[in-house]
Amino acid sequence: MTRPNPVAETNRAAREMTAQRRSGPPWAGMGMPAEKSLAFGPSARRLLRRLAPERLGVVAVVVLGVLSVGLSSVGPLVLGRATDVIFAGVIGRQLEPGTSTEAAAEAARSAGNETYANVISGAGVVPGQGIDFALLGQVLMSVVVIYVVAALFSWLQGYLLNGVVQRTIFALRRDVEDKINRLPLSYFDRQPRGELLSRVTNDIDNVSQSLQQTLSQLFTSLLTIVAVLLVMLLISPMLALVAIVSIPLSLLLSRAIMARSQKQFVAQWRHTGALNAHIEEAFTGHELVRVFGRRREVEAGFAEKNEQLYGASYLAQFISGIIMPSMMFIGNLNYVLVAVIGGLRVASGGLSLGDVQAFIQYSRQFTQPLTQVSSMINLLQSGVASAERVFELLDADEQVPDPERPAVPQTRCGRVVFEDVSFRYRPDQPLIEHLSLTAEPGQTVAIVGPTGAGKTTLVNLIMRFYELDAGRITLDGADIAAMDRATLRSGIGMVLQDTWLFGGTIRDNIAYGNPAATEEEIVAAARATYVDRFVRSLPDGYDTVIDDEGSNVSAGEKQLITIARAFLADPTLLILDEATSSVDTRTELLLQRAMAALRTDRTSFVIAHRLSTIRDADLILVMESGRIVEQGTHDELVVAGGAYAALYESQFAGAVADPD
Template sequence: MSTTEEKTPTPPPPVRRGPGGGGPFGGMQGPVEKAMNFGPSAKRLAGRLSPERWGIFFVTILGVVSVAFAVLGPKILGNAINIVVAGAISSTMPKGLTQEQVIAGLRASGHGQQADLLSGMTLTPGAGIDFHALSMVLMGVLALYVFSSVFAYLQAYVLNGITQRTVYRLREEVEAKINRLPLKYFDGMNRGELLSRVTNDIDNISQTLQQTLSQLLTSLLTVIGVVVMMFIVSPLLALIALITIPLTLIVTMLIARRSQKLFVAQWKHTGELNGQIEEAFTGHALVKVFGRHREVEEQFRLKNEEMYKASFGAQFISGIIMPAMMFVGNLMYVVIAVAGGLQVASGALQIGDVTAFIQYSRQFTQPLTQLGSMANLLQSGVASSERVFELLDAEEQSADPAAPKSPVGTRGRLEFQDVSFRYTEETPLIENLSLVAQPGQTVAIVGPTGAGKTTLVNLMMRFYEIDSGRITLDGVDIASMRRDDLRSRMGMVLQDTWLFGGTIRENIAYGRPDATEEDILDAARATYVDRFVHSLPDGYDTVLDDEGSNVSAGEKQLLTIARAFLAQPSVLILDEATSSVDTRTELLVQKAMSALRADRTSFVIAHRLSTIRDADLILVMESGRIVEQGTHSELLAAGGAYYNLYNSQFAAAISEDV
């Protein structure tokens, strides 16, 4: 990319949706009242897993095998208990009798209840405990649990890869989306709020998927497997246990409904708080200068309190789910213990079966409790996903043409033909503007604040699309060109400099990544960067931070000018490009600019009219219209708007009552 784009010029922004609304001391927004549309958002989030369908199928198979081994364990352990109990009772019986004879004797002696109890067992009077059979059963249980753990580990390993690849694709999609969004989207979005969606919300989605997918799958499979085993052991007790399912669903739904909107508010306030902190810290020096730190602290306290209330409410209400599930599970445990004891007493079940069923009841309530406890994670994750989807659904800039055109050569003739544009439908800005900038010509644009000077630059770069008319570059309508092709032919140097974390050499080469070392040095010498670089400890290898705080404001400006010089664009845009340099350096930079502007079209936005006296054409703008145009001497002789602007800067001080 050879275009040198500093901080993009922005128009008068529309109403901001982030906090603060216009500086560190802007108004605060109230809490979010509209609840999240949980179902569609959750479905859409689940749809993100569709590229991993075969992996999910494999994970499901691993989960089925793992759960199958796990749920067989209590049943087999019940057999081990039956062996122990039957052996202990058999050792108290006289040898030589059969089980039927012992039971008949008990009934004859009036011990019918004991007879019913023994009739449900397999006894060998006088035999004692069969330790060989017991050891074989225990070894089988151990093998089942080992295999279950191995398959559970494999399931977790594969599922972790699925989750991380899904979030990786989501981050890529968000990054690509940001590059396709028009400039007006960023004008209306608080930067901290946008960063919160890209970082905090995506991290929360990752955490939600990571913690819930495995647990959700395992819990559902465990519920199914346990229900099957409970019906095998005792259909009556199984029916009693199933009564808890509608109870748990009702409790979960009632609690989840109340916590949904609180989770939406929690993440909304998180973004707003990030935006306020970013805004206040960016203007930290200004806050100190005007003594407004107490107001900033108070606004932070209020917003922090709003976030605390929303977070506390969301976590507290959703946190009630798990204790409620445990209460329902304990009720079921009591009912099963009583009903199971009665069945053992009647001989319908063995003690080992009841013991196994009680374990199954615990295994049954535990995944239901886990599903309930996951409700807060799911709601939080879906709330974050809704905010990310809102970003992904934002209206994009128009697509590049399917058959793009490109100017032949690099002459740099730029023409506006009856161009009209407005930022908002009800407020006209530029109406039927026409102008021609010839190759090699320097066009200066002057006028009061809000006249449309920067808007003109935005339209040249296609940061915004015009409402009517056309703009051509070397005879080709820029709307028929690819944006990257158009911008590669333009270089921009703005009053607000932008440097990234890297060396001075890398910052200069940003305008032309394929530049050689000699090209970089030539650009640095031509723009007088070479003068101060040698005074730095590491020269061109000096590392700048993202704010460029280890060089002065003037030196930063020179670096951005060198970047534009290296890019060698056919159209050069300078927006108060020398405002941060001292008078002596400005004279040197003006010479460099003269060389840079040679054989290419240059647009210079200037407030200091002394810097554009030598321009080939000066356009005077007011309210989006060109009211005057001509050379410096012609416009002064005309005695119009330019004459008034010029005199306002160079005449004596104006009295306060003028």
């Protein structure tokens, strides 16, 4: 009876997308977003929420920002007092000593000079008294102290903010790394590696730069707008109203431009990921590209994706770049209005010259942060667009979590049982249906069959890279679905047809199978798998450094190193997926002898196309369309004259007829 797996339904959709991805060429769907792009507001708020663990640092940044902006806002007001001292001294020196200010103003008014009279009355002029340099020195010293302390607070704010941002990005990278380790294999099946790498590197770096450059600037600019507005209202409510008119105009204009540029920033980073995926794919297979003469097609694909990235980047930067000159135009209009109206107020005696000078400075300080905010918008939009792509990765469906109380086999001897197992990548395309088999401890089980029969899928199910639709698989009596994945895989060694070596020495690559292994154990594994034979001929021996692509060793030597790595792990269950496909015939024969000895007391699953490698297997499974159509030993299957016999004869009888 078929036993439904409780996690089956949650994995069907992911496998369907995987199968669709597999149905086309490797580049099909490249650059397509995994999910619909998020909105700017929610993404920006979510990005800011990631600063929550740094709340104390954020509070300190806010306090320092308030102090710095507050002091900077007081500076022009104090400096305006210095202008009043100078102006009053210049006018007072021209008047008759001993007369009162009122008498001097009345005399000017009697002479028909009303404007001059108003200036004398409103500027605090003392007739006959020149510039008070002592008072002027005190005022200027106060300005210097104010600006020095404001700069110190601003520096401390930047120092703390840098730590806050970098720790936040550190946590984001850590979360992304943890997320990748929790994603199912089906996610990586449908994601180009270059696209995924772009999210993990380029997008996170862009988020870091955007936060670093915009947080302090935006916060300081907003504080400056508020502080300067308060001081301007204190000096002259009329002139303040003139300056305030620019705020709604700036906000409306910025909002209209942002709505158009945000879409282009999202497209820019999507096309960046697509271009990276294309480059990664072309560079990885550049030898095949040259062999098959596909350089023009690769260049055409690069040119197309590069053109798409250029178009999106150009529009994003151009549209967002309109904001700053627009804000500067509005600011200049505001400056002209303040200068004209302020001059009229000085002439009428309503304001002193120092107040007008301070107000003009404040009007610049008022429009400058608006311009700065507008210039930061494109950086902010770009950062949020990258954050959306990172959040899409963080929100991707994860693999089924391990049980809280995982099952643990009582003994580890390598007995594997498939009980009525069914599995499909797509619901409408059967692959493995009602499969049952038993691999006893110490047995070597070979799996053969045509491409697409389900051979590799079978061993992937043992590793729990995919979840079953029905039935169950047990390892030493424990259901693997109830086991912790790390525990399950710790007892399994796997050698794939596609070798993987990392940048490091040959010793390090072998020791990857067991980091705690001694030098003697590493050398013993190398000798058993005939790695030692070619390593001794290298100038640096086991200290020979292999580059990331393993290009300084042959394909067969890379295969031998991966086999040595698996043997060093001393697994209970050994899986070999065409593990000898890249070695020469003589080495293959030697490896067969070595593996025959090393397979003692451990269960082995061997996937092979060359039947010469599995003639001594204890059990041979012949698969077609996900079903076991034959099973037995080599001699039994040859005598039976079925599918295995036909396959064997096609390889060794020199058949010349085209296969059906």
